[in-house]
Amino acid sequence: MWKGSVMPTIVKEEKKTNTMKALVYHGPGNKNWEDKPKPFLQEAGDALVRITTSTICGTDLHIMKGDVPTVTDGRVLGHEGVGVIEEIGTGVSNFKKGDKVLISCITSCGKCDYCKKGMYSHCRDGGWILGNKIDGTQAQFVRIPHADNSLYHAPEGVAEEALVMLSDIFPTGFECGVINGQVHPGDKVAIVGAGPIGMAALLTAQFYSPALLILIDQDENRLQVARAFGATHTLNFKNENVEEKIKLLTNGEGVDVAIEAVGVPASFETCQDIIAPGGRIANIGVHGKPALFHLEKLWDRNMSVTTRLVDTVTTPLLLKVLASGKLDAARLGTHSFALSDILKAYDAFGNAAKEKALKVILKA
Ligand code: ZN
């Protein structure tokens, strides 16, 4: 039995170290920055990471609308982040306490059949689980399963604001858009959607020196930013006929690569309207509704359509490009908030057009 005045102090101390603040989902339209139990190591391969920088994704807004049924009441959101390792499980060998790390939006064991094929997104014991099926990165701490394969060492001298864009945005734009679209030197490329993912596709498509890089959106501010990021042309579908304009720009042929970076039926149809014979439509968008595929127009076009959930297999490559100074990832961060002001950050990101927001940076 405890006697005297010692116990209350200890209890208070334990309570303090075992809770944290986190952005918690409470059903469609309901979220709160509140106390949660601090995560702890559950498996030998786990790492506990103290978040230093996080951000909000368009996917989090879909979750808030109730579009992602795997996310249940009480879930801590967020699948992007940079942090410092607080603790590692006995099975973790690539990292140690105190290492600064990039957290991949995709958790992967590195050992299953899908992982062996480089399809980390379909890992038998991972995939997109952070801020979805397990608690995520919009918190002071996060538990990362399969840490050896799901974390990356932060390169020296890279700002966290830039690094955090490699959790999801850059691998997604690059793998699902540019790589699947097989962008070649001299290609005519159109990207439908000038949000953060479309911008990441725009920046990484330039690795391959396409001849034309046409950005299509309805937000004039975003189109202006796209021009600053290297778009050769921009089209505003609110007041321009995209199909006709693209014909004019491509000798009537259409584009070699059309990248869909929105996730609505109309933008997928736009890609079909502008694709040249032999072209590739690369879908990135997360679609919640059926979209028409005009096989009656496209059956003889020698074209292909690809879909993909990001595997994050290009993260090591992107880290090298970032560290070399050849990828200006930090430019996507338009707003910065303290992590504890995350509710304000959600408001700004949710009103992206009015706020002229691309990515909002959260600093712990
Ligand atoms: Zn995301």
Ligand code: ZN
């Ligand atoms: Zn796996």
